[in-house]
Amino acid sequence: xxxxxxxxxxxxxxxxxxxxxxxxxxxxxxxxxxxxxxxxxxxxxxxxxxxxxxxxxxxxxxxxxxxxxxxxxxxxxxxxxxxxxxxxxxxxxxxxxxxxxxxxxxxxxxxxxxxxxxxxxxxxxxxxxxxxxxxxxxxxxxxxxxxxxxxxxxxxxxxxxxxxxxxxxxxxxxxxxxxxxxxxxxxxxxxxxxxxxxxxxxxxxxxxxxxxxxxxxxxxxxxxxxxxxxxxxxxxxxxxxxxxxxxxxxxxxxxxxxxxxxxxxxxxxxxxxxxxxxxxxxxxxxxxxx
Amino acid sequence: xxxxxxxxxxxxxxxxxxxxxxxxxxxxxxxxxxxxxxxxxxxxxxxxxxxxxxxxxxxxxxxxxxxxxxxxxxxxxxxxxxxxxxxxxxxxxxxxxxxxxxxxxxxxxxxxxxxxxxxxxxxxxxxxxxxxxxxxxxxxxxxxxxxxxxxxxxxxxxxxxxxxxxxxxxxxxxxxxxxxxxxxxxxxxxxxxxxxxxxxxxxxxxxxxxxxxxxxxxxxxxxxxxxxxxxxxxxxxxxxxxxxxxxxxxxxxxxxxxxxxxxxxxxxxxxxxxxxxxxxxxxxxxxxxxxxxxxxxxxxxxxxxxxxxxxxxxxxxxxxxxxxxxxxxxxxxxxxxxxxxxxxxxxxxxxxxxxxxxxxxxxxxxxxxxxxxxxxxxxxxxxxxxxxxxxxxxxxxxxxxxxxxxxxxxxxxxxxxxxxxxxxxxxxxxxxxxxxxxxxxxxxxxxx
Amino acid sequence: xxxxxxxxxxxxxxxxxxxxxxxxxxxxxxxxxxxxxxxxxxxxxxxxxxxxxxxxxxxxxxxxxxxxxxxxxxxxxxxxxxxxxxxxxxxxxxxxxxxxxxxxxxxxxxxxxxxxxxxxxxxxxxxxxxxxxxxxxxxxxxxxxxxxxxxxxxxxxxx
Ligand SMILES: Cc1cc2nc3c(=O)[nH]c(=O)nc-3n(C[C@H](O)[C@H](O)[C@H](O)COP(=O)(O)OP(=O)(O)OC[C@H]3O[C@@H](n4cnc5c(N)ncnc54)[C@H](O)[C@@H]3O)c2cc1C
Ligand code: FES
Ligand code: FES
Numbered sequence: 001x002x003x004x005x006x007x008x009x010x011x012x013x014x015x016x017x018x019x020x021x022x023x024x025x026x027x028x029x030x031x032x033x034x035x036x037x038x039x040x041x042x043x044x045x046x047x048x049x050x051x052x053x054x055x056x057x058x059x060x061x062x063x064x065x066x067x068x069x070x071x072x073x074x075x076x077x078x079x080x081x082x083x084x085x086x087x088x089x090x091x092x093x094x095x096x097x098x099x100x101x102x103x104x105x106x107x108x109x110x111x112x113x114x115x116x117x118x119x120x121x122x123x124x125x126x127x128x129x130x131x132x133x134x135x136x137x138x139x140x141x142x143x144x145x146x147x148x149x150x151x152x153x154x155x156x157x158x159x160x161x162x163x164x165x166x167x168x169x170x171x172x173x174x175x176x177x178x179x180x181x182x183x184x185x186x187x188x189x190x191x192x193x194x195x196x197x198x199x200x201x202x203x204x205x206x207x208x209x210x211x212x213x214x215x216x217x218x219x220x221x222x223x224x225x226x227x228x229x230x231x232x233x234x235x236x237x238x239x240x241x242x243x244x245x246x247x248x249x250x251x252x253x254x255x256x257x258x259x260x261x262x263x264x265x266x267x268x269x270x271x272x273x274x275x276x277x278x279x280x281x282x283x284x285x286x287x288x289x290x
Numbered sequence: 291x292x293x294x295x296x297x298x299x300x301x302x303x304x305x306x307x308x309x310x311x312x313x314x315x316x317x318x319x320x321x322x323x324x325x326x327x328x329x330x331x332x333x334x335x336x337x338x339x340x341x342x343x344x345x346x347x348x349x350x351x352x353x354x355x356x357x358x359x360x361x362x363x364x365x366x367x368x369x370x371x372x373x374x375x376x377x378x379x380x381x382x383x384x385x386x387x388x389x390x391x392x393x394x395x396x397x398x399x400x401x402x403x404x405x406x407x408x409x410x411x412x413x414x415x416x417x418x419x420x421x422x423x424x425x426x427x428x429x430x431x432x433x434x435x436x437x438x439x440x441x442x443x444x445x446x447x448x449x450x451x452x453x454x455x456x457x458x459x460x461x462x463x464x465x466x467x468x469x470x471x472x473x474x475x476x477x478x479x480x481x482x483x484x485x486x487x488x489x490x491x492x493x494x495x496x497x498x499x500x501x502x503x504x505x506x507x508x509x510x511x512x513x514x515x516x517x518x519x520x521x522x523x524x525x526x527x528x529x530x531x532x533x534x535x536x537x538x539x540x541x542x543x544x545x546x547x548x549x550x551x552x553x554x555x556x557x558x559x560x561x562x563x564x565x566x567x568x569x570x571x572x573x574x575x576x577x578x579x580x581x582x583x584x585x586x587x588x589x590x591x592x593x594x595x596x597x598x599x600x601x602x603x604x605x606x607x608x609x610x611x612x613x614x615x616x617x618x619x620x621x622x623x624x625x626x627x628x629x630x631x632x633x634x635x636x637x638x639x640x641x642x643x644x645x646x647x648x649x650x651x652x653x654x655x656x657x658x659x660x661x662x663x664x665x666x667x668x669x670x671x672x673x674x675x676x677x678x679x680x681x682x683x684x685x686x687x688x689x690x691x692x693x694x695x696x697x698x699x700x701x702x703x704x705x706x707x708x709x710x711x712x713x714x715x716x717x718x719x720x721x722x723x724x725x726x727x728x729x730x731x732x733x734x735x736x737x738x
Numbered sequence: 739x740x741x742x743x744x745x746x747x748x749x750x751x752x753x754x755x756x757x758x759x760x761x762x763x764x765x766x767x768x769x770x771x772x773x774x775x776x777x778x779x780x781x782x783x784x785x786x787x788x789x790x791x792x793x794x795x796x797x798x799x800x801x802x803x804x805x806x807x808x809x810x811x812x813x814x815x816x817x818x819x820x821x822x823x824x825x826x827x828x829x830x831x832x833x834x835x836x837x838x839x840x841x842x843x844x845x846x847x848x849x850x851x852x853x854x855x856x857x858x859x860x861x862x863x864x865x866x867x868x869x870x871x872x873x874x875x876x877x878x879x880x881x882x883x884x885x886x887x888x889x890x891x892x893x894x895x896x897x
Contacts, residue, residue, distance in 0.1 A: 002431070005739070006758030006804055029802075036761075036800050037781045049758070051805065077794070101870025102848065104782060106794045107801065189869035190783070330831050337839030338827040338846060340774020340814035347773035427759070503778045503786055503840040503874045553776070553840030554874050585779045 001039050008051040012137045012166065015052050020139055020162040022048040028164055029053075030073055031107040033100070034116045057137070058111065058166050061085060066133075067172040072111025072165040076123075077102070079110055089170050090286065091126035091179035091198050091279075098122050098183050101190045111165045114150060117157045117223065124151070124224035125198035126181045128216035130174045138163035151223035177202065180282030182275050186262065193219045194263045195271040199279035203239065207290045210234045215247070215276060220255035220268055227251040230276065244280055248273030333551065344553050345523050346507040346582050353509070354383055354422040356571050356581040357429035358564060359436050360591060361411035361418060364447075364660040365460070366440040368410055373419050375435035381428035384574040385421045385436070391570060392539040398529060398561055400468065400627035402461060403663070405537060405566045410443070412460050413625035413660050415591030417564070422571040422579050445660045449599065449622040452657045460625065460658040468623060469631045469656045471638035473710050476649030481614035485605025489686050493602070493678040497622070498595035500667055504553020505588045510568035511578035518572075519546045520565050525555045530562045537566045557666035558592055560629060593665030596633055596656070597622040600641070600678040605649075610690055610697045614649040617641045619675070621664070623656040628665030630656045637671025642710045643679035644720055645701040650710045695728055743807035747772070748816030756803040763787045763798035765806070766813060774814040774843045778872070785871030788844035789813050795851040797870075814843035817850060825895070826850055829888035830881070837875035845871045849885045857893050861886070 005022075009015035019026050026048035029035050038044050052058060058073040061082050068088050070079065079085055080097035099105055099113065099122050113123045114134075124147075132147040139162055147168060152158050159165065181198040185191030196218040202211045213234040215227040230251040237243045257268035336342040373385035388394050388408035395401045407416040419436050423429040446452040452466040460466055482488055508522035518540065524530040527547040535542040552559055564581040572579040583592065598621050605614035619637055623630045638654035669676075687694040702720045709715060728734070740755045747770065754769050763780075766772040766789070778786030780799045787798040790812035798811075818824035826846050829835070836842045845868060852859055852867035859867065864885045865878075873881065 001427070001759040001761075003427075003757065003759055006741070006802070008804075031800075032802065032805075033782055033797075033800050036802070040780055051802075053805070100782070101785065102851070102867055103785060103788055103795050103797045103870040106791070106796050189866070328834070330834065331836070334831045334834075334836045334839070335820065335823070335827075337836050337842050338814075338830045339818065339820060339823065340772075340843045341820075342839060343773065344776075344840065346777065347767075349768075501874055503784060503838065503872065504776070505778075552838060554838045556874070582777075585781065 001036070002045050004046055005048045006051065007048065008054055010054050012055050012057045012164065015050055015055055015164060016137060016139050016162050018048075018050045019164075022050075023161045026050055026161070030109040030112040031075065033104055033108040034112055034118075052164060058164070063088075064169070065172070066169050068170040068175055069167050070110055070170075071167045072114075073109050076100075076105035076108050076110065076113070079123075080105065088175040089126065089130055089179065091181040091200075092123070092130070092170070095122045095126045095181040095183075095196075095198065098181070104190075110168065114147070114168070115157050115159065115165050117151055117153070117155050119154055119221065119223060120193045120196065120219035121224065122181075122183060122193060122196055122218070125196055125216035125218050126179060127168055127170070128224060128226055129179060129198045129200035129214040130170045130177070131214070133169045133171065135166040135169060136163050137166040142166065144169075148226065153222045174200065178283040178287045180279040180286060182278045182282065184271050184275060192262065195219050195257075195268055195275055197272070197275035197279045199276075199283045201280055201283035201287075203284070203287070205290075207239065207287070209236060209238050211236070213280065215251060215279070217251060217255055217272060217275075220257040220272060222256070225255060227254040227276070229254050239284065244277045245273070247280070248276035251276045337551075342551055344504055344507070344551060345509065345521050346504065348509060348521055349580070350509065350511060350578040353578040353580055354424060354571070354575060355426040355429050356420055356422045356564065356568055356579050357426065357433055358406075358417040358420045358567060358581070358587075358591075359433045359438070360587070361407065361414050361416045362438070363411060363440055363442050364414050365443040365445045365458070366411050367443060368407060368418065369439040369441055370437070371419055372437040373421070375437065376419075376421050376432040379423070379428060379432040379435060381424045382432045383422050383424070383577070384571050385419060385432070386567065386570055386574065387419045390574075391537065391566065393537050396533045396537055396562065396566070397627050398629055399631040402468075403626040403628070411440075412658070413590075413662055415587070415662050416625070417567065417591070420564075420567045420571060422575055426582075447659055447661060449597075449620050449657045449659055452659050453620070453655065460660060466658040467655050468627060468658055469634055471635055471652070471654035473638060473650065473652040475710050475712070478614045478616050478649040478651040481649035482603065482605040482616070485613055486608040487606050487686075487689060488603065489606070489682070489689055490603045491601075491682055491685060493598075493600045493681060495598045495674045495677060497597045497661070497664070498667065499589050500554070500556040500558030500592075500594070501588070502552070502554025502556055502558055505583040505585060506559065506563050506592060507580070507582040508565050508568055509578055509580045510565065510572040512572055512576070516540075517544050517546065518569055519548060520569060521548045521550070522562075522565050523552050523559050524549055524562060524565070525552060525559045526561065530565060533562050534566060534569060538569055556668050557629075557670070560666045561593070563592060590662055593628050593663045593667070594624070595667035596624075596630065596664040596671065596674065598637070598671070598674040598678075600675060602678060602682045604682065604686060606686055606690065608690075610687070610692050610700050612645055612647050612686070612701050615642050615647050615651075617652045619652075619654040621654070621656040621671070622659055622661065624659060624661045624664040626663045628663045629670065630664060633664070633666065633671040637675045639709075639711055640672050641675040641679065643683065644703045646703055646707045647701070647710075652710060695724065695733055698724055741804045741807070743804060745806045745808075746810040748812055754803070758802065758804055760803040761799050762789070762801040762803050762806050762811070765803040766798060766811070772813050772815055776840055776843055778840070783872070784841075785844040785848065786841055788847045788871060790847055790851060793851070793854070795848045795870075812847070814846055817846060824850070825891040826853070826885065826888040829884040829891065833880050833884035833887060835877060835880040835884035837877050841871055841873040841875075845873065845881055849888070852885070853889050853892060857889050859885070859889060
């Protein structure tokens, strides 16, 4: 790796001040599992790294008035093992539990995953279907916006160079709703998703019709996306195989998968159909019996 | 080098702890303590304690680190190489190019590979220059300061295209077809004409990198008496030794090659790679020089498994006897020969399959392409042709409406069968093996 | 600027001066001569460089050495000795779970983390715990058997 200067920040203010001071040559580093790999591959050469792992404000998982707050520095291992996340947002726990391998999950953070804005990031779909909010800390203080607005394009977030993701908040009204995450890669473990998907499903009390379904997909467009056409189609429809098939077809239209060295666009469209069904069925299966 | 604690490993005798006895040895084997039994390997304890030294675990006082500048193009003429700026980087001790190499060619059968490319590069793994510095990091940075002027040439990636007369020549003036094997038995055309059914198919396989967990790593050091010692991850030390002696133009007796436990070879460490570069840098600097491949170099600058294109034509009788087989193999040979000759030979000889076929015509070709070198990998071409001829057998069985096992039993080699090359075969257990296997995995049940 | 750091390695505090770009793996292997931990890919993919960082397995090729300041690291050299090998080390030897052996140090560390947290893992749990450790000699079956048997051995020795 090329030489760089290293600073460790001990508060959010200190971190953004350092980033501001050395902008545009500085980058924050959390787990480093994304950043260091890119530096080693000679793709980027930041002159300054600001280690944010000791920033207290960005830690911890807590139930607040607003909802379930997960600090950006919480590792995937911690998200996956958290009783709070498992209870109130099981798909989020499952998504983090699917990232890389044990070693990757012990280092990699939720914040690093989201801010990297790689289209295949596993933590995005589940958070999107739960309408998570992003809390961002910058020189002018905090701002909060829907997580969807964080994703601008492949490896491109809406944060300015001196802004940091502090936490994500899953709003209270969505806590405990039936969700499911599913990922399909070339191998069963330690694999980048060819397609990943999550659903949050609500039905009528008789469990015969969908009332509202939120569906999100990854690795099929420049950013993780919500499949709005498929969602609109599902609202009010009966819970039936044909309906799920059609939803899968519509979801593939919502997405813009591309051919790359991992999979062809055509294969990805097929996978979207399969995963759409899987996550909806998975969320239904997780519901208490009628 | 620090000495490790060595645990005395006593010779394990039957029945002692440490020996896992699987089956009671027969009486006649009673005197042999390790036949018919499983015993732990002697070196394993050092591996699991983390004490066993692989090459990259060794270091010597004053050791320098080398890095090689790889090509930017898959096929290009080199117009100019200038290492002067690299030499100015603090911590860089030496830099070399093709001009520093006494005999700039090597290879296990064709000596068609340069140690460092001089006039042209033939694939992206070709090295052009190398530096030795006090750290790997500095060596890497120095590589960026080396100036190379290229004139890109048309690139040939498809072996079928490379075979054409008008294809760009990778080792001009020679043809891109650099080795051929032809085997004939009986009259294949006549037999095909007489066959009840002729089945024709084409199979392809892909390039595979060995990906041993340990990447290539070596250290070169000269002593005061002008003797060279190379510690390296090469599995064939005598070949490495003769290649090094030839490249460096020193007597073989002056070259000592030390290999130890490899972290995986699989055929990928069957020849020298950067050892001559290290030896020359070590000579120039008077210091030991180490070079370790990055994982990326492992993919682009070491050998891989040949992709094959395999055309099969077989003539069969109505009863399922194969009376003729014609095979045309085209191996994508990458930029240099490496073990292609051996691989193609083995593939061609075995390409008819273990079947007693009276009329055979086998043609094997290996062609240069602007891709990473292809060489030895587990089976030397045998797995590729096995995939083709066994798939082909299934197709024939299917077309005849026959049981795939039956068609194999009907045609399989037997004691005394004569192979395509005229070899009389002994100890042939093929049918027995097929039957035993079929019984064990319940072939008949599966079929129904 | 170099940083002076203090790390508890295999039970002993050590200090080192490190450049920011030095990885924990480089520190262990090149400065401290702890070459049991291997470099396989340098990108977090292979697990050959796995060490315990405050008890948790991580890829030391993806940890900056400065980050280890004040933390505890355990490498394969810290598991056992020739006289007193760790039950996992004995089990790997007995079960033939080692071929070229290059993956073994990382495998052992991942397996230790698993058994420390869960002495009686199921096969599935073992496979998940070792998913980040590649063995190109592909001796996975024996590795899984060895971990299972070490778990049993550790449990019975506790009793
Ligand atoms: C072997 C391996 C396997 C992997 N497998 C997967 C996988 O299966 N699924 C998956 O989704 N990802 C995977 N990844 C990618 C990566 O591990 C994850 O994205 C991880 O969550 C990144 O987090 P980090 O803390 O390591 O980020 P870092 O590498 O520290 O940072 C990533 C980027 O985000 C920025 N950043 C980090 N934190 C913040 C913050 N709080 N505010 C603003 N910017 C920030 C950094 O500047 C950097 O640009 C894998 C990586 C490896 C090496
Ligand atoms: S060397 Fe660290 S994971 Fe491969
Ligand atoms: S034993 Fe060779 S890689 Fe595992």
